[in-house]
Amino acid sequence: MKTLSVDETARLISRQKKILILTHRNPDGDTLGCAFALMYAARAKGIEAGVFCCDKIPEKYGYMFSDGDLSSDSDEAFIIAVDIADIKLIGAEYSEKYENRVNLCIDHHISNTHFSQNLLLRDCAAASELIFDVIKSMGVEIDKKIADCLYTGISTDTGCFRFSNVTEQTHSAAAQLIKAGANHYEINKVMFETKTIGCFKLEAAALSGVEMLFDGKCAVMTVTKEMMKASGTSESDCDGLASIPRRIEGVLVGVTLRERDDGTFKASLRSYPPADCAAICSALGGGGHARAAGCEIRTEFFDIDKGKLLAAIKKELDKI
Amino acid sequence: MKTLSVDETARLISRQKKILILTHRNPDGDTLGCAFALMYAARAKGIEAGVFCCDKIPEKYGYMFSDGDLSSDSDEAFIIAVDIADIKLIGAEYSEKYENRVNLCIDHHISNTHFSQNLLLRDCAAASELIFDVIKSMGVEIDKKIADCLYTGISTDTGCFRFSNVTEQTHSAAAQLIKAGANHYEINKVMFETKTIGCFKLEAAALSGVEMLFDGKCAVMTVTKEMMKASGTSESDCDGLASIPRRIEGVLVGVTLRERDDGTFKASLRSYPPADCAAICSALGGGGHARAAGCEIRTEFFDIDKGKLLAAIKKELDKI
Numbered sequence: 029m030k031t032l033s034v035d036e037t038a039r040l041i042s043r044q045k046k047i048l049i050l051t052h053r054n055p056d057g058d059t060l061g062c063a064f065a066l067m068y069a070a071r072a073k074g075i076e077a078g079v080f081c082c083d084k085i086p087e088k089y090g091y092m093f094s095d096g097d098l099s100s101d102s103d104e105a106f107i108i109a110v111d112i113a114d115i116k117l118i119g120a121e122y123s124e125k126y127e128n129r130v131n132l133c134i135d136h137h138i139s140n141t142h143f144s145q146n147l148l149l150r151d152c153a154a155a156s157e158l159i160f161d162v163i164k165s166m167g168v169e170i171d172k173k174i175a176d177c178l179y180t181g182i183s184t185d186t187g188c189f190r191f192s193n194v195t196e197q198t199h200s201a202a203a204q205l206i207k208a209g210a211n212h213y214e215i216n217k218v219m220f221e222t223k224t225i226g227c228f229k230l231e232a233a234a235l236s237g238v239e240m241l242f243d244g245k246c247a248v249m250t251v252t253k254e255m256m257k258a259s260g261t262s263e264s265d266c267d268g269l270a271s272i273p274r275r276i277e278g279v280l281v282g283v284t285l286r287e288r289d290d291g292t293f294k295a296s297l298r299s300y301p302p303a304d305c306a307a308i309c310s311a312l313g314g315g316g317h318a319r320a321a322g323c324e325i326r327t328e329f330f331d332i333d334k335g336k337l338l339a340a341i342k343k344e345l346d347k348i
Numbered sequence: 349m350k351t352l353s354v355d356e357t358a359r360l361i362s363r364q365k366k367i368l369i370l371t372h373r374n375p376d377g378d379t380l381g382c383a384f385a386l387m388y389a390a391r392a393k394g395i396e397a398g399v400f401c402c403d404k405i406p407e408k409y410g411y412m413f414s415d416g417d418l419s420s421d422s423d424e425a426f427i428i429a430v431d432i433a434d435i436k437l438i439g440a441e442y443s444e445k446y447e448n449r450v451n452l453c454i455d456h457h458i459s460n461t462h463f464s465q466n467l468l469l470r471d472c473a474a475a476s477e478l479i480f481d482v483i484k485s486m487g488v489e490i491d492k493k494i495a496d497c498l499y500t501g502i503s504t505d506t507g508c509f510r511f512s513n514v515t516e517q518t519h520s521a522a523a524q525l526i527k528a529g530a531n532h533y534e535i536n537k538v539m540f541e542t543k544t545i546g547c548f549k550l551e552a553a554a555l556s557g558v559e560m561l562f563d564g565k566c567a568v569m570t571v572t573k574e575m576m577k578a579s580g581t582s583e584s585d586c587d588g589l590a591s592i593p594r595r596i597e598g599v600l601v602g603v604t605l606r607e608r609d610d611g612t613f614k615a616s617l618r619s620y621p622p623a624d625c626a627a628i629c630s631a632l633g634g635g636g637h638a639r640a641a642g643c644e645i646r647t648e649f650f651d652i653d654k655g656k657l658l659a660a661i662k663k664e665l666d667k668i
Contacts, residue, residue, distance in 0.1 A: 189509045189522075190540060192533040199523035202509075203516045213512040220510060224597045225567075228555050235552035240545060247545075277544045 029142045037148040038165035040132060046076040048105035050126065052117040055081050057089065057219060061181025062110035062159045064092040069168040082119030088218050092177050106131050109144060111155035113137035134158055153193040156181025157201050172209035179210035188220050229259035231272065238273065241338065245345050247273035251286040270296035281341050285325060293325040295337060303344055311340035349462045357468040358485035360452060366396040368425040370446065372437040375401050377409065377539060381501025382430035382479045384412040389488040402439030408538050412497050426451050429464060431475035433457035454478055473513040476501025480521050492529035499530035508540050549579035551592065558593065561658065562665050567593035571606040590616035601661050605645060613645040615657060623664055631660035
């Protein structure tokens with residue numbers, strides 16, 4: 029494994045005749061923004077380029093590409109993984125196919141497992157920030173299409189510039205992308221403003237039963253299959269729910285319990301410092317990071333398992 | 349009335365010995381960010397400076413100032429109005445006192461009524477963007493305190509970089525302010541992430557009864573005094589409610605009806621192009637802008653007045 033600079037990466041890509049760009053499974057705005065921006069930049073240099081994603085790309089990202097841009101043809105192609113920390117994230121069926129075959133990885137996760145032959149890694153808010161630098165180094169002009177892709181990556185991976193990962197460079201890149209024509213208002217409207225009526229109804233139902241515990245330092249929100257049925261929503265509509273309980277004023281540990289079909293509730297925890305979610309979840313056999321972690325609760329033993337979780341939360345809050 | 353450039357404004361301020369900076373009533377992040385940033389910059393130049401606001405400043409903005417910074421002493425002071433489009437917005441009791449006495453106004457509303465002796469006006473996302481340029485032209489270093497104030501103004505007046513008013517310059521200013529030490533993550537957490545449990549409960553109650561009309565192109569959300577009582581919220585907690593119905597996927601006209609103590613419901617309308625809220629509200633004696641407008645509904649004749657409003661909305665939607 030060789031570590032590359034931005035300029036070395038740009039030169040390596042520019043030398044290729046055909047490239048295939050891999051995104052991670054459950055694709056988000058950053059992995060897709062990286063992939064399609066790099067695809068357009070490569071084509072501008074006369075390189076044959078396509079993108080592969082193991083999952084169906086959600087409709088809301090449709091403005092980034094045409095169906096013909098999606099390719100699974102990796103014959104003789106130089107393989108580039110973008111925004112992928114581990115080969116497993118390419119998708120279960122494909123990680124074996126591409127293992128040891130990824131020529132270059134461009135990523136911003138410091139946890140990157142160094143699975144590729146060449147690696148460009150920087151700890152920045154979005155991988156799209158890195159791709160932006162690579163494309164500029166390739167000598168390709170940032171047109172509106174590329175700007176839309178990269179702006180999407182930056183905006184979605186920073187919660188529209190709200191997360192703590194945002195730096196001076198993040199805003200500087202956004203400024204240049206807007207100058208290049210990025211349709212920032214429409215992109216943010218689709219990514220952040222708009223939700224289906226079902227999602228709103230589900231949130232309303234879940235919030236109306238939220239429990240405030242331990243002097244208001246903990247909020248627990250439960251989402252049942254019944255609520256999802258009544259609101260006409262599915263699992264994919266629940267993405268944003270886990271962040272809600274922590275947003276209640278005074279809460280240090282926010283918990284979302286979501287009922288699944290497999291006889292369990294998924295417990296998603298979010299915290300503010302100094303409360304440590306990973307420490308709490310490890311008591312129930314789960315894990316994660318200090319600010320975001322998860323574990324499982326058995327539906328059959330809901331009250332017992334929830335009690336254990338609350339005890340672990342109380343223990344953590346008592347330390348503060 | 350004389351129109352000034354940024355450099356002329358900076359020179360005019362730098363020549364003063366004592367200044368009093370006026371904010372508008374119901375102060376928001378932009379008027380306060382402008383006022384306190386300019387106060388600190390003036391003091392750095394050895395100028396005696398204070399800020400006057402007719403209303404109590406909400407606690408969440410407390411990090412910008414100390415109580416001693418608030419002043420109503422305008423004797424011999426050079427009076428500067430920031431983010432104020434009309435003298436009336438200084439507050440009913442004070443607009444007479446300061447009428448014809450404002451030496452300089454720095455503003456970003458193109459509707460500015462030219463009430464001041466000197467005016468620096470630019471159509472930008474936040475008045476804080478303008479103040480940023482003025483402070484740099486004054487030769488004052490942007491320290492952390494000033495950066496926090498100006499970042500607050502820019503972030504709050506753009507819905508955290510989501511509104512259509514955001515430009516390349518907005519992000520460029522944010523980049524420089526973060527470099528200067530602005531505590532962007534904490535500021536956005538307070539301004540956008542956190543809400544009281546009462547606000548969440550009120551939203552949940554209002555959303556659970558939302559009506560979808562005219563093929564889903566119109567959403568009507570009603571907020572009653574009963575809901576506010578049950579959630580323990582007051583009028584000031586309702587600020588963000590009006591933006592919710594338009595966020596439902598497919599909605600072109602979002603309506604929020606909020607019951608008041610005076611025997612009326614306030615109808616707040618928000619639209620996406622081409623639906624025109626002002627045209628709808630004028631049919632009921634109200635008014636406003638194409639994207640945001642309002643009118644009144646009499647509680648006693650709720651069904652009749654609501655029917656008139658819905659008829660006006662249908663008429664507008666039928667044109668599309």
